[in-house]
Amino acid sequence: MTTPIYVPNDTSACSLGADAVARAIESTIEARGIKARVVRNGSRGAYALEPLVEIDTARGRIGFARVEPQQVADLFAAGVPDGRHPLCIGRVDDVPFLKSQQRLTFARAGVVDPLDIDAYRANGGLEGLARARSLPPSQIVDEIRRSGLRGRGGAAFPAAIKWQTVLDAAASTKHVVCNADEGDSGTFADRLLIEADPYQLIEGMVIAAIATGASRGFIYLRSEYPRARAVLEHALPVARRAGLLGRDACGAGEPFDIELRIGAGAYVCGEETSMLESIEGRRALVRFKPPVPAISGLFGQPTLVNNVLTLAAATTILAKGGDYYAAFGVGRSRGTMPFQLSGNIANGGVVEVPFGATLRSLVDGFGGGSLSGRPLRAAQIGGPLGAYLPPALWDTPLDYEAFAAESAMLGHGGIVAFDDAVDLGEQAEFAMRFCAHESCGKCTPCRIGSVRGVEAIRRIRRGDAAAANVALLEDLCETMETGSLCALGGLTPMPIRSILRHFRSDLIPRDLIAVETRS
Amino acid sequence: MNHDAEREIEIVREELAVTAPTQDLLLPLLLDVQRRLGHVPSSCIAVIAQHFNLSRADVHGVASFYHDLRDAPLGRHVVQICQAEACQAVGCRALAAHAEARLGIAMGTTTPDSRITIESAYCFGNCACGPTVRIGDEIHGRVTADRFDALLSALDGRP
Numbered sequence: 001m002t003t004p005i006y007v008p009n010d011t012s013a014c015s016l017g018a019d020a021v022a023r024a025i026e027s028t029i030e031a032r033g034i035k036a037r038v039v040r041n042g043s044r045g046a047y048a049l050e051p052l053v054e055i056d057t058a059r060g061r062i063g064f065a066r067v068e069p070q071q072v073a074d075l076f077a078a079g080v081p082d083g084r085h086p087l088c089i090g091r092v093d094d095v096p097f098l099k100s101q102q103r104l105t106f107a108r109a110g111v112v113d114p115l116d117i118d119a120y121r122a123n124g125g126l127e128g129l130a131r132a133r134s135l136p137p138s139q140i141v142d143e144i145r146r147s148g149l150r151g152r153g154g155a156a157f158p159a160a161i162k163w164q165t166v167l168d169a170a171a172s173t174k175h176v177v178c179n180a181d182e183g184d185s186g187t188f189a190d191r192l193l194i195e196a197d198p199y200q201l202i203e204g205m206v207i208a209a210i211a212t213g214a215s216r217g218f219i220y221l222r223s224e225y226p227r228a229r230a231v232l233e234h235a236l237p238v239a240r241r242a243g244l245l246g247r248d249a250c251g252a253g254e255p256f257d258i259e260l261r262i263g264a265g266a267y268v269c270g271e272e273t274s275m276l277e278s279i280e281g282r283r284a285l286v287r288f289k290p291p292v293p294a295i296s297g298l299f300g301q302p303t304l305v306n307n308v309l310t311l312a313a314a315t316t317i318l319a320k321g322g323d324y325y326a327a328f329g330v331g332r333s334r335g336t337m338p339f340q341l342s343g344n345i346a347n348g349g350v351v352e353v354p355f356g357a358t359l360r361s362l363v364d365g366f367g368g369g370s371l372s373g374r375p376l377r378a379a380q381i382g383g384p385l386g387a388y389l390p391p392a393l394w395d396t397p398l399d400y401e402a403f404a405a406e407s408a409m410l411g412h413g414g415i416v417a418f419d420d421a422v423d424l425g426e427q428a429e430f431a432m433r434f435c436a437h438e439s440c441g442k443c444t445p446c447r448i449g450s451v452r453g454v455e456a457i458r459r460i461r462r463g464d465a466a467a468a469n470v471a472l473l474e475d476l477c478e479t480m481e482t483g484s485l486c487a488l489g490g491l492t493p494m495p496i497r498s499i500l501r502h503f504r505s506d507l508i509p510r511d512l513i514a515v516e517t518r519s
Numbered sequence: 520m521n522h523d524a525e526r527e528i529e530i531v532r533e534e535l536a537v538t539a540p541t542q543d544l545l546l547p548l549l550l551d552v553q554r555r556l557g558h559v560p561s562s563c564i565a566v567i568a569q570h571f572n573l574s575r576a577d578v579h580g581v582a583s584f585y586h587d588l589r590d591a592p593l594g595r596h597v598v599q600i601c602q603a604e605a606c607q608a609v610g611c612r613a614l615a616a617h618a619e620a621r622l623g624i625a626m627g628t629t630t631p632d633s634r635i636t637i638e639s640a641y642c643f644g645n646c647a648c649g650p651t652v653r654i655g656d657e658i659h660g661r662v663t664a665d666r667f668d669a670l671l672s673a674l675d676g677r678p
Contacts, residue, residue: 012648015660047647185603188644223550223587224643226656264550264585267641281545281571283584299543341647343608348647371609380604416605416646430607434641440584 003036003080005029006054006061008110010043010195011227012188017069018051024072025053034079042196044110045189045350046097048368052110054092055080061111063092097366102328103352104316104336105309106189109196115234117242120199128318129244132207133251137167140211144314146322148334153179153270153307154382154411155487156333156400159314162304165294166212169302174214176205176256177298177305179275180221180228183267184383186414189338189350190308194221194228197312198235199244202258204311206249207318209256212304217258220275223265232260267438271486272305274440285442286486307412309338330356333399333410341367343416344376353398360394363417374419378503380427382411384434385491387498388424407497424506428499429457435492446489449480453496463509470508474500524562530555531563535570545571545581549588558589594629594636596674599653600662602639605646614650615639617664621671635674 007022008014022038029036043050049065053075064075064087075081083090093099103109112119120126132140145160166174178201182190194201205217221229236258239245249256266284269275273287276298297303313335317325326334333355339362341348346368353362363369363379370376378388387408389396396402403410418427432453439446456473460466477493484490499507508516534551538544548567552559559582568578582588600615615626618637622630629636645651648660652670659670 011643011658012645012660015645015648015651015658050648182644183642185601185642186605186646188646191644224640224653226658228644261547262550263587264546265587265640266585278546279543281542281581282577283580342605342649343646345647384604414605414646416608418608422608427604427607430604434603438641 004039004056005036005080006039006041008043008050008052009040009114009227010192011225012047013043013050013052014227016047016050020069021051021053021067021072024069025076028072028076032076032079034076036080039113041112042110042114043192044092044098045106045192045196046095046347047349048097048347049089049095052092057082060091060093063089063095065089097347097349097351100366101352102336102354104325104328105193105200105312105338106197106350106352108200109192109350112197114196114198114231115238117199117238117244120197124319125199125315126203126244128315129203129206131318132210137211137213140207140318141167143317143322144211147313147317147325148322148329148332149310149313149317149325150333150400151307152309152313152337152412154184154409156410159306159310162294162306163208163211165292166214166302166304169295171302173216173299173301174212175298175301175303176208176212176214176217177272177276177279177303178205178217178219178308178311179270179272179305180219180225180308181263181270181275182225182308182412183222183270184385184412184414186342186380186416187340187383187412188342189340189413191225191228192350193308193312193338194225195231198231199239200312200315201308202235202239202244204314205258206244206256207314208304208306208311210250210254212302214304215255217256218261218279218298219258220261220263220269220279222263222269229260229262236260266440267434268440268486268488271488274486275305276303283440285440288485328354330354330397330399331401333401337398337410337413339398339413339415341415341417343380344370344372344419345417346371355399356397358395358397359389359415360391362398362415363394367415367417370417370419372419372421374421376417377420377422378418378424380416380418380495381414382409383414384431385409385487385494386411386414387494388418388427388503389498390502393502407494407501409491409494424499424503425457425461428496428507429454429461431492431495432457435488439488443483443485443489445480445483446485446492449476449484449489450492452476453480453492457496457507460508463511466509466512467515470500470512524560527556527560528563528566531566535567538570540571542571542573545573545578546585549582553588557592561590593638594634596634596654596677597636597638598671599638599640600626601641601643601645601649601651601653603642603646605642606649606651609649611650614652614662614664614667618667621668635671
């Protein structure tokens, strides 16, 4: 019996040297004849610990944190290491960052070999699908409705309404499209789920296919995720061989299969209609709505478009019931949300907790404050189109409606921390520049407004007719918000307005602030 | 037609030979051409258009829309430095400035010997471990100026 030595293989662990650690362990155990083998697990998403090497013991999995390749020889000096080695952090399940989470979607992440479908099955995988295969489609949609699940991609639209609409649409072919174009800076939960537990996404898509009557599926994955691509290129054929996809995927002889499509570096493809245009082989110009994709989507057919985490949550909801899922959370934000801590933060990573915890409990509690050791000054929530919030507002509960009340949004759950070295004036200019860089060009408020916005912000920052340009900027923000076709132009004003509201002196020259204060 | 252009068309034809002529395969085809040639030569647009029964304008429109598709080759090594918010919070702007100073070129340009291109990218999903640099399919985290120099040195001995 050889002892498995777990070494993560997700993008972030490998960006910190996990591949080199795995190679060093393999050559060490071979050279010394140690009865052990390296298993590449996903990551648990506790990135301050990576590369995190884990070993099975009688008291559970123990971890060795931040292992460097040159430490491997010492780590294995006396055979398979035990808890007495200085790098040991004890039982991984007892690490506070992980122990304090409520992992439903990420329960298997980092525990098993992502490509081992037997391990997936042995750890609760495919239970949701088995139940879905035994239910009529309308009852599957009812479970989703009872769960209160809302779209995890950012818009938080009730999932059951989409599922019901596609189910009710009559068509010869329907599609399920997974939006894995996770372009928002500060978000990486889709990537981690795909890299650490890909069969959960595939299972979720098959459940969605059964519920809606779809026979074709697509995963649209961004090109910036080469490792996630490699995992899916392995996992999809395995799923086919296991009968999870293919001629009888939905049971009762109903077929379903998934094609992987890779993006080409366009942020706007995270917008669902732009993504559909891209899959169809065109410039990714946003479509007018209506019709919504659930009525007329990919190739003009009814199409269920959901984010990776929305589809993944369906597996838990079907396995344990909609009521079980809805028991977590607050208000109209039900279930758990995999938040992502990043930027200038000591303990970055994925934190899956029920909705309702405060932003502060994540940034200061799980996150442990700044990485630099300097005081934190701002957190941007929900990606490049989300608001920058000062610490005074960090007691806001993580709940879609509570954030909307602060003119902010949870979006896809990204939380980017900035210390006091940040210049929010520079961040405001970047927000407009990013919109100008990524605008698809179809609607004028976004295409032209963003360019004019960059110019106005530059003039404000150098004190050139600042008062007139602040008025122009505010006017532009209103035009973009109300007149843009999609969320790119429509939400770019959100970070800028949050900076005007909470960090005004970073953007606006001091003499103008003095005038504003007097009047 | 010079030798290079003929070779490029030949490679495009190889890719077209294994691609069904349905428009939804246009972007995958262009990505394959980009991968093999390092760019999508404008001289190949016509043959691609003919295969898919599209106009040259349609194909040019797609090829010019996406950031990953280039109309001219980049350097032999493309070094992308993430410039999105999470990396900004840990100093990616200073890292880009360091890269420019070290190589003597501006972001978005290529060294005169066509060896290295440095350019901005927006997010590799490595946001908890920035600043992040991508070289080929390798993604590197916590890239300090020293580590950046080491990554460049590791390219020595490669063409």
